[in-house]
Amino acid sequence: MSTSFITSAESIDWSERVQKLLQKAKVTSQEVEEVFLNFPSVKKLSVQFSDGLDRFYVEGATDMGKKLSLVVFVEAKKIIITYIKR
Amino acid sequence: MTKQKTTQNVLDAAEENAFWQKNDPSQFAVDADLSDQFTNLKPSTKIITLRVPEHLLTNLKLIANKRDIPYQSLLKHFLQEKVNEEMQTPFLQLRRNIVRRTAIAAISLFVLVTISYGFVVQPIRAQGSSMVPNYQTNTYYLLDKLAYAVGNPQRGDVVVFSSPTQPKSSFFKRVVALPGEKVGINGGNIYINGEKLYEPYATGQTQAKVFPTTNQEIMVPGNSYYVLGDNRDSSVDSRDFGFITKENVTGKVSVCYWNCQ
Numbered sequence: 001m002s003t004s005f006i007t008s009a010e011s012i013d014w015s016e017r018v019q020k021l022l023q024k025a026k027v028t029s030q031e032v033e034e035v036f037l038n039f040p041s042v043k044k045l046s047v048q049f050s051d052g053l054d055r056f057y058v059e060g061a062t063d064m065g066k067k068l069s070l071v072v073f074v075e076a077k078k079i080i081i082t083y084i085k086r
Numbered sequence: 087m088t089k090q091k092t093t094q095n096v097l098d099a100a101e102e103n104a105f106w107q108k109n110d111p112s113q114f115a116v117d118a119d120l121s122d123q124f125t126n127l128k129p130s131t132k133i134i135t136l137r138v139p140e141h142l143l144t145n146l147k148l149i150a151n152k153r154d155i156p157y158q159s160l161l162k163h164f165l166q167e168k169v170n171e172e173m174q175t176p177f178l179q180l181r182r183n184i185v186r187r188t189a190i191a192a193i194s195l196f197v198l199v200t201i202s203y204g205f206v207v208q209p210i211r212a213q214g215s216s217m218v219p220n221y222q223t224n225t226y227y228l229l230d231k232l233a234y235a236v237g238n239p240q241r242g243d244v245v246v247f248s249s250p251t252q253p254k255s256s257f258f259k260r261v262v263a264l265p266g267e268k269v270g271i272n273g274g275n276i277y278i279n280g281e282k283l284y285e286p287y288a289t290g291q292t293q294a295k296v297f298p299t300t301n302q303e304i305m306v307p308g309n310s311y312y313v314l315g316d317n318r319d320s321s322v323d324s325r326d327f328g329f330i331t332k333e334n335v336t337g338k339v340s341v342c343y344w345n346c347q
Contacts, residue, residue, distance in 0.1 A: 006122040012130055029130065036124045043115035047105070048096045057115040071111045079127070083106040 005074035006042060006056065012079045025084040027068060032084065035060040035068045045071065055082070206232055208337070210246060210258075216315030216322065217244070217258055220287055226344035233338035239311055240264070242287075244339040247313070247330050256336065259323050260287065263312035270303040271325070276314075277303075290319035297328045311335070 012018075014029055022029060040060025047055055051073075058070040071083035097105055138146075143157075150157035202208075208229045212221045221227075221244070229246055239245055239261045249255045262285075263269045263278055270277040271294035276285065280303075292314070294300040306312050310329035315321025324330070 006120065007125050009124050010126050010128060012127070014130060033129055036127050037129070039123055042120045042122065043118070044120065045111060045114045046116060047114050049102065050096050050098050055111075056120075057111050059112075069112065071106060077126075079124070082102050083111055 005054065008077050009074045009079045010077045012036070013081070018081050021081060021084045025068075025086055027066070027084060027086060031062040031064075031066060032068065032070065032081065034062040035070065036079065038063070049073075204231075206230075207340070209343070210256075210339070212258055214258075215320045216317050217260075218317045218320075219289065220316050221258065221339070222345075222347050225342055225346055227342050228340040229337040230340040231337040233340075234332065234335060238264075238332065239335060239338070245311075245313065246336045246339060247334040248336065249327065250330055250334060251327050257313075257323075258339065259313035259315050259321070261311050262314045262324070263306050265306050265308045265310055267312075268303045268305050269312050270298060270301075272301065287316050288314075289317050292318045293325075295325035297325055309333075 012029075012033060019029075022032065035058065038060050040058045043057045043059075045055040045057050049055065053073040053075060055071050055073050058072055059067070061067050066086065069083075069085045070081055072079050072081050074080070146161060147157045150160040153160065208231060210227050210229045212225050212227065213223055215223060233243075241261055241264060243261045244258065245261060246256050246258050249257050262276060262283065268279050270280070271292055274291040274293070276283040276292055294302070297312075298304040306329055310331050312324045312329055314323045314325065
């Protein structure tokens with residue numbers, strides 16, 4: 001099952017594109033990282049992409065309780081963030 | 087439970103950002119939460135080169151060995167602890183300072199009040215009509231408890247003393263005669279050693295009662311005092327219960343601080 005990709009993720013991609021998403025959502029990379037490490041709710045999305053990789057909807061909270069929603073996929077053990085919303 | 091949306095289109099990765107701008111991803115979510123978590127995800131790190139004194143490194147390795155963890159992990163742990171502490175310091179220090187200062191102030195106040203109340207000054211309330219009009223009932227005064235620590239009560243002093251007949255009650259009277267003096271009451275006046283006492287503070291007629299009786303003259307014993315209320319018509323005083331000793335005197339009535347008239 002594709003969800004095994006989730007457990008295989010070892011790091012997060014903090015490329016310039018993701019930095020722009022962070023700026024737009026007014027959150028920090030640390031907060032996003034905290035969401036992933038704070039046992040978020042993870043749901044698979046039904047949208048299909050040409051790269052064949054499943055997208056996941058991640059909802060969780062930072063250490064300070066700020067709630068964030070993210071869309072991610074996992075490629076080469078790296079989490080790629082494509083959407084951030086506070 | 088939200089109704090799940092679907093799209094038949096297969097989107098290009100480049101179109102993804104625009105797609106999520108227009109659509110809420112939660113509406114495309116498959117309802118059930120996945121049991122999988124990001125269990126292998128490690129916090130993002132950055133490699134730095136750090137020069138540390140050798141002895142520090144040696145000690146760090148010793149501690150790390152004791153704890154059976156790599157010294158690099160221990161270093162990060164120590165660093166994290168210290169950073170957290172420093173980030174919280176201003177607020178915590180401020181809070182600790184406020185708590186400490188408040189506690190010191192409260193304890194000091196308590197000690198001061200306790201000492202003052204016991205040995206220096208004590209608030210008292212005038213009750214009854216025996217000292218009217220000079221000391222109205224329900225007015226508050228400070229009682230100077232050190233007034234007679236060295237000296238003795240003087241004629242005219244208003245003192246508080248424990249009643250010789252009811253030791254638990256305190257009275258509030260004026261000293262009229264001192265040790266060794268002879269007191270007589272005649273014609274509504276007080277005579278000390280045969281001389282009429284000028285008493286501008288007294289109201290009413292000073293009638294003789296038991297101590298002394300009319301035309302009698304009594305001597306105040308050593309270490310004792312003859313005290314009378316200013317309102318002679320309405321006062322239970324030395325005329326009734328006799329002399330009071332210096333040991334009976336709690337202190338000298340000082341300034342009025344509340345409900346003064």
